[in-house]
Each structure stands twice: as structure tokens, then as C-alpha cells.
Amino acid sequence: MAKFNLIRRRAPATTHEGGRGYRRDPKRELFLLAVTNLVGEGTFYERAADRDDRYARLVREVAAQDPAWTLAFLRWLRGDANMRSAALVGAAEAVRGMLTAGHPGGRAVVDAVLRRADEPGELLAYWTGAYGRAVPKPVKRGLADAATRLYSERSLLKYDTATKGFRFGDVLELVHAAPADERQGLLFRHAIDRRHDRGDHAGLPTVAAQAALRAAAADDPAVLLDPDALRAAGMTWEDALSLAGPRVDRRALWEALIPSMGYMALLRNLRAFDGAGVSDEVAGAVAAKLADPGEVARSRQLPLRFLSAYRAAPSLRWAYPLEQALGHSLAGVPELPGRTLVLIDTSYSMHSGFSRDGKLLRWDAAVLFGLALARRCAAADVVSFSSATRVFPRVPGESVLAAVQRWQRDGYFLGQGTDTAAALRDHVRGHDRVVVLTDEQAAADAHGGVHAAVPAGTALVTFNLAGYRHGHAPDPAPGRITVGGLSDQAFRLLPQLSGAAGAWPWE
Structure with missing residues (x-):
């Protein structure tokens, strides 16, 4: 009786929601998961x-x-990709x-x-x-x-x-x-x-300077208010705050620390600066550094960091420099001619946490990248979808961060299931391309699924934000491409739709 030499049929791939799924080769699966x-x-x-x-x-x-x-x-x-x-x-x-x-x-x-x-x-x-x-x-x-x-x-x-x-x-x-x-x-x-708790710091001037500053601060914490001494000692803002405790005026201490703080440290502490009441002059210097394109490039911050800082900072004086910084961090978003449909998945599975503190969710990333992409389109229709859909009206001249806040305030995070194919059938109307920002976990569909819902002559770009094993459309295939990630690097793959060479963003 034959036991081994038999035809074995592989079970059809499905998404986690039971929709038609497509297997990826190991490199593509790894790439989308990693980013x-x-x-x-x-x-x-x-x-x-x-x-x-x-x-x-x-x-x-x-x-x-x-x-x-x-x-x-x-x-x-x-x-x-950072x-x-x-x-x-x-x-x-x-x-x-x-x-x-x-x-x-x-x-x-x-x-x-x-x-x-x-x-x-x-x-x-x-x-x-x-x-x-x-x-x-x-x-x-x-x-x-x-x-x-x-x-x-x-x-x-x-x-x-x-x-x-x-x-x-x-x-x-x-x-x-x-x-x-x-x-x-x-x-x-x-x-x-x-x-091993032994030895000294002979011949190491920065190490020696910090040891001396720490010893002096134990007797007189006011020494921590000298910006030059802090810089020479390589003192971090965390250490300085800990050493000073409540004995030093917090506004004066922040104003001494800010000149030597790195980009990410500034970004993380905007709320603290406002709470301490730092002067407009010092805040202006911080704002200028945040908005400087060279500083943004060197900092290599993910775009989501700017959304997180925007939501955390209570003062409007940070809004414009953060918008400028976000724009610099998304410099790789291409200009797209013709008409583009941008579908943003706000189903319940996209509600999962995206940051360790739980303040950013996967759908926050989808909305941020979707609205940033829409700004670079000659003409764009933006739609939130789950089991239902809702068209998001665009406001001329509105900043991306303000649009994200309006999206949240006006109830465009929908929840419910993921009926991607139905959203496509309802909204694809002569567009040159469709961009879907999603975790790809489409629900079952009786009409052939996501791939069939987009006409063969219309490009379908899936911006994957979860990296699950199975996708909702074949990748690669003519007129079909999946990109993914948390930085502007994902957009470098978009030119492939017009036949440009290079299968990966580093090529």
C-alpha cells in the first residue's frame, strides 16, 4: 500500500479573518515582518x-x-529603516x-x-x-x-x-x-x-570632569546650572535631573541642559519644557533645531515619533516645527500624477498597540502615512474603511498632523471588521492607482477578494503595517506590489509600479 509517493495538495492560504490569502516567498515575508x-x-x-x-x-x-x-x-x-x-x-x-x-x-x-x-x-x-x-x-x-x-x-x-x-x-x-x-x-x-568597582579615570578628561561635577553637586546642586560644565562632563539630562532633585529650579536646570541635549532628547521632553515654563527664547532655539532638515536627517527619527510628540506637547508653539520635521522625515514620499485612491484600514485589528507605551496604535501609523501620501498626489480620494467606509474630506493647506488630529476627533477610526474587497468595489472609480494601508487581514469575500476587486489595468499598492504571513493579494504580480515599514523608506519601492529596476529599497 502506498504511503509516501502521493500527491499532496497544500491547503489554500487564508488571512486571519478567513479571506483569500497569498503566500510570500521567505525573503518577502521576512522583509515585511522585519520592517x-x-x-x-x-x-x-x-x-x-x-x-x-x-x-x-x-x-x-x-x-x-x-x-x-x-x-x-x-x-x-x-x-x-532605523x-x-x-x-x-x-x-x-x-x-x-x-x-x-x-x-x-x-x-x-x-x-x-x-x-x-x-x-x-x-x-x-x-x-x-x-x-x-x-x-x-x-x-x-x-x-x-x-x-x-x-x-x-x-x-x-x-x-x-x-x-x-x-x-x-x-x-x-x-x-x-x-x-x-x-x-x-x-x-x-x-x-x-x-x-569591577576599582581603578581611576587618569587620562580621561570627560570622565574626570563628570566625577568632579557629581562630587560638587552633592554639596551645591547650583553647579548643575552651568551649561558649559554640563557639556564638558558629558552629563545626560536624566542624570542631571536625578542629581538635582527638588533642590534646583526646574526651569533654570532645563535651560542649562537644552544646549547640549540631542535631538531625540528634545523631542521627548517638550511637555516637560512647557511644564517648567522655559522661556520663549529657549523654546525658539529648540523649535529651530527640531525643524532643521539636517538635524532631522541625522536624528533618523521614525515619522511616528513626531506624531507622538505632537500629541504629548500641550503648547501650540511646537506644532509648526513638528510639522516641518515630519515633512523632512517623509522626504521619500514620491509625487504621484493622476488620480489616487487612498484606503486606510481602521478595522478593529488595526487598533492594536504600536508603541511600548501603548500611546500609538497601528491605525495611527496607517493614517499618518496615508495622509502624507495623499498630500503628494496630484489628486487623491481618502477613505477610511472597515466593515463600512467613510470618505475623509481633505482641507486645502491643512498640515498632516492637524489632519491626523481631525481624523481622530471626527470619528474616522471606525473599528469593526475588515471588508477590504467591498471598500475597493465601492470606491474605485477610474483611479490610476489604489493604495491600501492595512494589516492585510481581509475578511472572506464571495466575489474573488481584494485582487479581483481592483481592475487589472489599475495599480494596487498595499502598504503593509503588520507583517503577517499571508497577504491579501499576490506579490509580486503585474500591477500589484506590497511595501511596508514605519519610515519613508517604504515609499522607495513605489516607482516599481512604473517599471523602475530594483526589487529592494537598498538596491
């Missing part, structure tokens, strides 16, 4: 552990098959897959994703948690390269804290990084001594 993946965070349909396991499995599989593609992908993911945790986990799992398959190159993969001085310790913590204390040579050598490139006095003072499981000294003792020069050699020795 939407906040490691350790679940989604509406997928538990955090299951999502993280799927991501790790895909990275290992793809790295074993194509290590060169994996290196380019992870370098882009940490760089242009997905920090996904890139670190991806590098560790890629090395695991490459080692299993006997491929070299793991050292370059590790070094490529480490961009900040606390990240060697983060990657080491992930590896030992997943695979034990035996760290292979490619991981050690990549960590050593990064330590030499990233470790400095200021980064040590900022990131080497007692709350970390792996301190700078732990990394250095494990990987034996070669210092770039004599001064970094002193730093490495100090980091190891500091880890």
Missing part, C-alpha cells in the same frame, strides 16, 4: 512569542540560503543560520547592525539568552569591531550603567577588542576597572 516588528511586542492576531519565533526562523532560513542578501538587508534595516531591535535580533539569528550552513561572513553581519554604543551589550545579551554562554568567533569579532568603533568617554558615561546585564567591561573582557589608540586603551582599561 513592522517591534521585538517582544504582540499584534492583534499574533502573540509576541510566536511573532518573534517566526522572525528568528525566517532570518536563519534566508541567511543559510543567501548570506549576501541577508547582510545587505540587515545593514539597511538598522541604517535607513529598526534597532529587529536588526540586532536579525544579526544574531543570521549568524546562527550561516554557521549551521557553513557560510563565512558572520563577523561583517554583526558589525553592520551595531550603530550605538549600548548595542554590543544588547546583542551579547540576546545571544547568551538564546544560545548560552558559548559565543562563536564571528560574533566575538563583530562585537570587537563595533566596540573599537563605538566606545568613547561620552558613550561610556551615557550607556554603561549598573542596570545593564552586560556592561562595557563585560563586552571587552569577552571579545578582547583592540583599541584604536592610546587614549581608547585607557578607556578600555577604565571600563573594565569600573565594571
Whole structure:
């Protein structure tokens, strides 16, 4: 009796809502998952552990098959896409897959994703948690390269804290990084001594300056009101606030700190600045830095950060610079000729959390990117959809952030199910293209689903914001493309619809 040599039919793919689904090849599945993946965070349909396991499995599989593609992908993911945790986990799992398959190159993969001085310790913590204390040579050598490139006095003072499981000294003792020069050699020795509560800071002026400032602040916290002393000591705003406590006027302290604060620190503290009553002159300097295109580019903030800051800041004096900053961060959104239908999924599954503090939801991202895209269209119709639809009237000259607030205020977050195909049939009327911002988990449809609902001659762009396994339309296919992510980099794939070369945003 035959047992093995039989035709085995694969079960048809479906979305989580039972609609017709389409399988992706491993690279496309990995790409869409990575650019939407906040490691350790679940989604509406997928538990955090299951999502993280799927991501790790895909990275290992793809790295074993194509290590060169994996290196380019992870370098882009940490760089242009600015997905920090996904890139670190991806590098560790890629090395695991490459080692299993006997491929070299793991050292370059590790070094490529480490961009900040606390990240060697983060990657080491992930590896030992997943695979034990035996760290292979490619991981050690990549960590050593990064330590030499990233470790400095200021980064040590900022990131080497007692709350970390792996301190700078732990990394250095494990990987034996070669210092770039004599001064970094002193730093490495100090980091190891500091880890073991011994030694001094001879020859390290910034470390010595901070130690002196801390000692002086214990007797007279007013020394923390000197901007030059704070800068010379590499004092972070968190440390300065903690040292000062209630003994120093909070407005004066913020005004001393602001000149040396980084872009992200400023963005995070707008509400605190207002609460302390910082002067209009100081606030103007902050606003100018926030709106500066060069500063925005160097900060590499995700566009959603500006929406979060806009909602958190009580004062209107931040609204215009944040709108300008958002515009700079979305510089990659293309200009689209003709008529475009922008469908924004506000079904209940898009209500799931998108940030660790729960303040931003997946549909916030959909609305932000959808309205930003609509502004770049020669003509655009914008529709919110779930089980029903509602046309969003556009206001000439309205800023994207104000439009997002109006969307929320006027009830365009609909909830309910995800009837994508019905929304398309109701609203596609001679458009040149359709852009659907969604998690792709379309409901069952008796008329052929999402793919069939868009005429063959009309381009369908799916902007995926969840990275689930199955999509609602074939990808790739003529006139059909799926992009995804939390940054403007997703929009770099849109020119493919007009035949431009390049399958991935780093090509």
C-alpha cells in the first residue's frame, strides 16, 4: 500500500479573518515582518512569542540560503529603516543560520547592525539568552569591531550603567577588542576597572570632569546650572535631573541642559519644557533645531515619533516645527500624477498597540502615512474603511498632523471588521492607482477578494503595517506590489509600479 509517493495538495492560504490569502516567498515575508516588528511586542492576531519565533526562523532560513542578501538587508534595516531591535535580533539569528550552513561572513553581519554604543551589550545579551554562554568567533569579532568603533568617554558615561546585564567591561573582557589608540586603551582599561568597582579615570578628561561635577553637586546642586560644565562632563539630562532633585529650579536646570541635549532628547521632553515654563527664547532655539532638515536627517527619527510628540506637547508653539520635521522625515514620499485612491484600514485589528507605551496604535501609523501620501498626489480620494467606509474630506493647506488630529476627533477610526474587497468595489472609480494601508487581514469575500476587486489595468499598492504571513493579494504580480515599514523608506519601492529596476529599497 502506498504511503509516501502521493500527491499532496497544500491547503489554500487564508488571512486571519478567513479571506483569500497569498503566500510570500521567505525573503518577502521576512522583509515585511522585519520592517513592522517591534521585538517582544504582540499584534492583534499574533502573540509576541510566536511573532518573534517566526522572525528568528525566517532570518536563519534566508541567511543559510543567501548570506549576501541577508547582510545587505540587515545593514539597511538598522541604517535607513532605523529598526534597532529587529536588526540586532536579525544579526544574531543570521549568524546562527550561516554557521549551521557553513557560510563565512558572520563577523561583517554583526558589525553592520551595531550603530550605538549600548548595542554590543544588547546583542551579547540576546545571544547568551538564546544560545548560552558559548559565543562563536564571528560574533566575538563583530562585537570587537563595533566596540573599537563605538566606545568613547561620552558613550561610556551615557550607556554603561549598573542596570545593564552586560556592561562595557563585560563586552571587552569577552571579545578582547583592540583599541584604536592610546587614549581608547585607557578607556578600555577604565571600563573594565569600573565594571569591577576599582581603578581611576587618569587620562580621561570627560570622565574626570563628570566625577568632579557629581562630587560638587552633592554639596551645591547650583553647579548643575552651568551649561558649559554640563557639556564638558558629558552629563545626560536624566542624570542631571536625578542629581538635582527638588533642590534646583526646574526651569533654570532645563535651560542649562537644552544646549547640549540631542535631538531625540528634545523631542521627548517638550511637555516637560512647557511644564517648567522655559522661556520663549529657549523654546525658539529648540523649535529651530527640531525643524532643521539636517538635524532631522541625522536624528533618523521614525515619522511616528513626531506624531507622538505632537500629541504629548500641550503648547501650540511646537506644532509648526513638528510639522516641518515630519515633512523632512517623509522626504521619500514620491509625487504621484493622476488620480489616487487612498484606503486606510481602521478595522478593529488595526487598533492594536504600536508603541511600548501603548500611546500609538497601528491605525495611527496607517493614517499618518496615508495622509502624507495623499498630500503628494496630484489628486487623491481618502477613505477610511472597515466593515463600512467613510470618505475623509481633505482641507486645502491643512498640515498632516492637524489632519491626523481631525481624523481622530471626527470619528474616522471606525473599528469593526475588515471588508477590504467591498471598500475597493465601492470606491474605485477610474483611479490610476489604489493604495491600501492595512494589516492585510481581509475578511472572506464571495466575489474573488481584494485582487479581483481592483481592475487589472489599475495599480494596487498595499502598504503593509503588520507583517503577517499571508497577504491579501499576490506579490509580486503585474500591477500589484506590497511595501511596508514605519519610515519613508517604504515609499522607495513605489516607482516599481512604473517599471523602475530594483526589487529592494537598498538596491
